[in-house]
Amino acid sequence: xxxxDRAGWLGWRLPPEPAGPPVPPSMRPVPPPPTRPQQxxxxxxxxxxxxVVGGETAASPRAAQAxxxxxxxxxxxxxxxxxxxxxxxYHGTPHTFPAERLVRHASGLLEYVVGAPDVLPPVPQGAxxxxxxxxxxxxxxxxxTGEGGAAYGHGLYQAEEPLVAGIYRGExxxxxxxxxxxxxxxxxxxxxxxxxxxxxxxxxDPVHWLERWDVNPARxxxxxxxxxxxxxxLGGPGQGxxxxxxxxxxxxxxxxxxxxxxxQTPQVREAFARAYGKSPAELASWAAGRQxxxxxxxxxxxxxSTRLREAGVPGLRYLDQVSRMVADLKPPAFNNxxxxxxxxxxxxxLMAKAPTPEAAWERAQQEVERLGTRNYVMFDDRLIDxxxxxxxxxxxxxxxxxxxxGQAGPAAQEESR
Numbered sequence: 001x002x003x004x005d006r007a008g009w010l011g012w013r014l015p016p017e018p019a020g021p022p023v024p025p026s027m028r029p030v031p032p033p034p035t036r037p038q039q040x041x042x043x044x045x046x047x048x049x050x051x052v053v054g055g056e057t058a059a060s061p062r063a064a065q066a067x068x069x070x071x072x073x074x075x076x077x078x079x080x081x082x083x084x085x086x087x088x089x090y091h092g093t094p095h096t097f098p099a100e101r102l103v104r105h106a107s108g109l110l111e112y113v114v115g116a117p118d119v120l121p122p123v124p125q126g127a128x129x130x131x132x133x134x135x136x137x138x139x140x141x142x143x144x145t146g147e148g149g150a151a152y153g154h155g156l157y158q159a160e161e162p163l164v165a166g167i168y169r170g171e172x173x174x175x176x177x178x179x180x181x182x183x184x185x186x187x188x189x190x191x192x193x194x195x196x197x198x199x200x201x202x203x204x205d206p207v208h209w210l211e212r213w214d215v216n217p218a219r220x221x222x223x224x225x226x227x228x229x230x231x232x233x234l235g236g237p238g239q240g241x242x243x244x245x246x247x248x249x250x251x252x253x254x255x256x257x258x259x260x261x262x263x264q265t266p267q268v269r270e271a272f273a274r275a276y277g278k279s280p281a282e283l284a285s286w287a288a289g290r291q292x293x294x295x296x297x298x299x300x301x302x303x304x305s306t307r308l309r310e311a312g313v314p315g316l317r318y319l320d321q322v323s324r325m326v327a328d329l330k331p332p333a334f335n336n337x338x339x340x341x342x343x344x345x346x347x348x349x350l351m352a353k354a355p356t357p358e359a360a361w362e363r364a365q366q367e368v369e370r371l372g373t374r375n376y377v378m379f380d381d382r383l384i385d386x387x388x389x390x391x392x393x394x395x396x397x398x399x400x401x402x403x404x405x406g407q408a409g410p411a412a413q414e415e416s417r
Contacts, residue, residue, distance in 0.1 A: 086385075087247040089158035089376055090207070092168035094240045097136025097386070103127040112137075135243070135386040140379075152257060152318050153293055154301035155377040156384060158245055164320050164375065166204035169240030176233060183229035186222055187215060203234065206242050246385045247376060249314050254376070257289040257318035258327070264289065268313055272296065275311035289316065305379040315378035323372035329364055332357035 099115040106126045115121035117136070123129055138156050150157070159165040176199060184195040190213040192198045202209045210216070210227075217224040252265045261272065261280035273279045275296045283292070293316065297304025308316075319327050328346045335342045335353070342353045343364035352363035378384055 090162045090165035091243045092165035100133040102130040138381045138384045140381045153377045154305045155379045158376040161373040162207040180233045183226040186226040244387045248383045255316035261287045261292045271312040275307045309379040317374045319372045327368040332360045
């Protein structure tokens with residue numbers, strides 16, 4: 001069924017599992033970052049460039065590194081191109097992550113060294129850099145410190161839809177000035193009645209707001225100055241951030257919160273059997289991903305996420321709130337005029353029709369899959385890369401603003417780092 005808390009067509013629901021407490025910082029040595037498909041490709045291409053340009057041989061150190069990574073990563077490459085591409089997502093937070101470095105000490109111990117926002121820390125004496133995180137990184141130890149309620153499991157929440165991520169930036173800690181309201185009025189409040197409504201709309205969608213409300217900084221000096229003023233305010237401190245991320249997993253390995261356990265992918269069904277000791281076929285017929293998650297952890301979300309991760313499920317996905325409105329389906333009903341079975345959602349929208357109720361329900365599920373956007377809950381912070389930080393302006397808009405005003409604001413400067 002498209003809605004995991006629905007038993008058949010009866011509408012019977014289970015109460016949500018309680019959210020667990022935040023995980024305290026681990027005192028164990030930092031595990032090395034996992035080998036990813038992109039690393040394998042990059043290492044091999046790096047060697048090939050050396051061979052073509054500099055006559056590098058197969059006996060060189062880079063060739064050895066490429067070979068080692070290839071041997072470790074071939075199974076990952078075999079998993080398919082989906083894992084290589086990853087999942088594009090967004091994360092809204094009231095915090096700005098500090099830049100970090102993963103270094104290896106002379107003893108071989110790996111350590112994350114924390115700097116300041118946009119400022120990498122110095123390398124400790126005698127250590128070598130393994131990987132830089134100039135925009136910061138996600139940490140499981142910080143789960144529960146954002147704006148969300150963690151109602152869908154214990155982990156790091158990411159949103160497929162930027163608008164959803166924008167909600168979780170939190171309320172601004174620095175109020176707008178008179179210049180900000182004048183800038184909004186110069187943009188006709190984006191069509192809203194009040195400037196406060198326009199400002200809230202921009203904060204919710206910092207990624208696409210220019211295109212959504214037809215704002216172009218290159219159109220006129222007045223428009224460019226208005227955008228520059230808004231950028232200085234909303235790109236400054238105390239405003240929260242939206243991070244664009246890549247989740248480096250194959251979607252087929254994620255538990256689907258809304259689907260029946262018997263309809264999960266083969267990878268998830270096998271991993272669940274390892275984690276719980278029973279196959280999904282042995283569960284109640286109405287058990288969906290949310291019930292499977294609760295069973296694995298025996299009611300403890302922290303344990304559920306840990307056991308699923310160890311069994312090979314790195315996270316889960318669920319329909320976001322807007323998509324749930326579309327996905328909340330009524331039972332199939334026969335339309336005498338059309339002589340077909342129809343499935344409507346609870347908003348009265350026709351989702352599918354077919355000669356049989358089973359076919360109508362299946363088509364409705366497919367339509368939900370096509371239309372719906374999802375949120376993700378990841379159980380391993382090492383699988384999430386931060387691609388960019390949206391303080392305010394997208395890169396293309398920042399470029400147009402620079403051409404119009406001759407200066408780049410703080411968000412544009414963030415992007416250039």
